[in-house]
Amino acid sequence: xxxxxxxxxxxVKKIYEMGDFQVRALDGINLxxxxxxxxxxxxxxxxxxxxxxxxxxxLDTPSSGIYELNNKNVSVMTDDELAQIRxxxxxxxxxxxxxLARTTAIQNVELPxxxxxxxxxxxxxxxxxxxxxxxxxxxxxxxxxxxxxxxxQRVAIARALVNDPSILLADEPxxxxxxxxxxxxxxxxxxxxxxxxxxxxxxxxxxxARKAHRIVKLRDGKxxxxxxxxxxxxxxxxxxxxxx
Numbered sequence: 001x002x003x004x005x006x007x008x009x010x011x012v013k014k015i016y017e018m019g020d021f022q023v024r025a026l027d028g029i030n031l032x033x034x035x036x037x038x039x040x041x042x043x044x045x046x047x048x049x050x051x052x053x054x055x056x057x058x059l060d061t062p063s064s065g066i067y068e069l070n071n072k073n074v075s076v077m078t079d080d081e082l083a084q085i086r087x088x089x090x091x092x093x094x095x096x097x098x099x100l101a102r103t104t105a106i107q108n109v110e111l112p113x114x115x116x117x118x119x120x121x122x123x124x125x126x127x128x129x130x131x132x133x134x135x136x137x138x139x140x141x142x143x144x145x146x147x148x149x150x151x152x153q154r155v156a157i158a159r160a161l162v163n164d165p166s167i168l169l170a171d172e173p174x175x176x177x178x179x180x181x182x183x184x185x186x187x188x189x190x191x192x193x194x195x196x197x198x199x200x201x202x203x204x205x206x207x208x209a210r211k212a213h214r215i216v217k218l219r220d221g222k223x224x225x226x227x228x229x230x231x232x233x234x235x236x237x238x239x240x241x242x243x244x
Contacts, residue, residue: 091160
């Protein structure tokens with residue numbers, strides 16, 4: 001890991017005006033995340049974690065304070081500049097997969113490369129490699145409705161990785177999956193982390209957060225705690241699920 005943080009929040013605030021009221025979704029956040037880290041951002045509904053995800057993902061900008069991504073000051077960027085940063089720096093993985101139904105697995109993975117102007121040959125080879133990396137190299141021509149939930153999420157992860165982004169940003173990535181499939185997807189995230197990817201996981205589930213190597217807990221728009229974590233094993237994860 002280099003000395004400079006990949007992500008730096010300096011006294012970041014995000015305030016929403018609701019009529020006569022102000023909602024302080026983020027209230028003075030200071031945070032640094034370095035390249036090669038695997039961080040879970042967790043907290044209950046209303047804690048500010050979705051707002052933080054939107055800022056990290058350049059889907060929104062702070063009301064005040066500074067957000068730097070890869071030494072670029074994102075806080076002052078225009079919408080067009082933010083869109084470019086999103087395409088170059090961030091791979092998104094969503095709870096609902098967000099795949100195009102009438103498009104094959106490999107065509108779904110190719111989408112970010114279409115927007116970045118890559119040649120068709122390069123698009124195809126890079127997308128094939130991304131699907132190979134998530135264990136779906138044999139399902140390139142399958143449509144989403146021919147794939148299980150876990151396989152669809154693997155396609156979504158391949159799509160997020162195909163541009164070789166600085167950050168893999170996952171929002172409740174196991175929320176639509178059963179317990180066994182959730183464990184498989186979290187094992188894939190650990191594998192991607194071990195290969196050097198920077199992963200930021202946003203979740204309200206303690207067991208999912210415990211798979212990360214650092215946990216940042218939010219409450220009422222502030223950081224409650226920020227601690228290193230020894231991830232639970234798959235066996236521990238299963239045994240905990242059996243107790244529920």
